[in-house]
Amino acid sequence: MLSKSQARAFFLGGTGVFSLAFLGLTYDSHKQVPKQTNEDKLTEQVIRGKKIWEKNNCMGCHTLFGEGAYYAPELTKVVERRGKDWMRLFLKDPQAMFPGERKMTDYDFSDEQIEDVIAFFEWCGNVDLNGFPAKPPLGRVAAPIVTTGKSDVPQPxxxxxxxxxxxxxxxxxxxxxxxxxxxxxxxxxxxxxxxxxxxxxxxxxxxxxxxxxxxxxxxxxxxxxxxxxxxx
Ligand code: HEC
Ligand code: HEC
CATH class of the missing domain: 1.10.760.10 (Cytochrome c-like domain)
Structure with a gap:
């Protein structure tokens, strides 16, 4: 059994040690933020893209870093998933890519705005999120004809x-x-x-x-x- 004074010392000492550990780790986390977010890559273009994101309330339908609404796809890794060429076409005319399916809003973006939005997503995609988001299931895989899929030349x-x-x-x-x-x-x-x-x-x-x-x-x-x- 601890005596009263031993219990007090144990409590105060323990609280002190863990408070210090907590403060130390908090400080350490904050020190890593600029590196994990690649703060040095926050260019003017990325910032313009973020403003477009905010102004149009894209989060009303999409999530980014898991935050937002669940109507439309999570976009943190969209550049990696789709590639820039695909995104340029899609943002220019979202309906072209999904004929007859549910549609994303056509914002009538200029080419420059499209590049800004893509730069913003690219920056988001490079933030170190410790593995978030988990790799999505492969989604729609066509079944009709299965062949070797090999050609004389590599897939362009x-x-x-x-x-x-x-x-x-x-x-x-x-x-x-x-x-x-x-x-x-x-x-x-x-x-x-x-x-x-x-x-x-x-x-x-x-x-x-x-x-x-x-x-x-x-x-x-x-x-x-x-x-x-x-x-x-
Ligand atoms: C948004 C969807 C979409 C994209 C992107 C797309 N296609 Fe198509 N493609 C179709 C559809 C739908 C048809 C059938 C057209 C029809 O019969 O009206 C088709 C038909 C074709 C056909 C004729 C197939 C046949 O058996 O008659 C070829 C060849 C083709 N596409 C090549 C391409 C190539 C190459 C690309 C990329 C440069 C591409 N497509 C991108 C939707 C798409
Ligand atoms: C009204 C809801 C809505 C809003 C607002 C919206 N989107 Fe979308 N978005 C969608 C839907 C739905 C899809 C899925 C494609 C489809 O079914 O047409 C999509 C798909 C996308 C994709 C392709 C994702 C993928 O992996 O296929 C990108 C990129 C995108 N949106 C960007 C944006 C940006 C940037 C904004 C704001 C400027 C925005 N969206 C606002 C509904 C929305």
Whole structure:
């Protein structure tokens, strides 16, 4: 048994030691904030992007760092998840990417505002959050045709960031448009180029959007799609 004075000393000593530990750790946490948030990368552009975020109340539908509303996707890692090309297209015309589905507000952003918003999300995505958010489930995976998904040439970057949101290859990708594994057996090179260059011209009203790309990127994508049918 502790005597009364021993109990008091134990209480005061314990409280003192743990208060010091608490203050010390709090100080340490605060010291790490600038590093974890990459404070040095808070550029003018990032700040402009944050103002756009606040002014338009994006949080009324989205969460960022887990804070906000649960109507629309969590956006902390959206740049990593979608890539900048996809985001540029999406923010310019959100409905192009989700034909016939629930829609995100079209804000009519200028190209500069879009770059600001993307810079802001990129900064958010690089904050060290000790693993938040957890990796999402893979979401919609198309089932229709599962092939090797291999082509004669590697999958072009633009295909990985944009086309795969709607089309699948080898069973991986979106289901808004048809699986493209065997598209080379259905459509020849030139008509395929015409289609991708301007889908609306070939089939007015089609949900496939016109995706800006250079002639080199178009060639690369057509090589890739045609090459798919040689590897099944
Ligand atoms: C009225 C609700 C609403 C508001 C407000 C809103 N969004 Fe969205 N947003 C959505 C929905 C819904 C989606 C999912 C795509 C869809 O179904 O159209 C989405 C998707 C997105 C995506 C793509 C996320 C992904 O992983 O696919 C980004 C980026 C985005 N919104 C940015 C913004 C920004 C920036 C603002 C503010 C300027 C904003 N949103 C305001 C509803 C909203
Ligand atoms: C927003 C969704 C969406 C995106 C993004 C998209 N597509 Fe499509 N695509 C479609 C839809 C839907 C169709 C079917 C069109 C129709 O029949 O009206 C289609 C059709 C096609 C076809 C013809 C397929 C067939 O079997 O007839 C090709 C080829 C194609 N897309 C290539 C691409 C490429 C390459 C990209 C990226 C540069 C791309 N698509 C991006 C939705 C999309």
């Amino acid at each position: 970057e633009l295909f990985k960031t944009i086309c795969i949101a709607c089309h699948s290859v080898g069973g991986v990708g979106g289901i808004v448009g048809p699986a493209l594994d065997q598209v080379g057996t259905r459509i020849e090179r030139e008509p395929m180029k015409d289609w991708i260059r301007d889908p609306q011209k070939i089939k007015p009203g089609t949900p496939m959007p016109q995706i800006p790309m250079t002639p080199e990127q178009l060639d690369e994508i057509v090589d890739y799609l045609q090459g798919l049918s040689n590897n099944q």
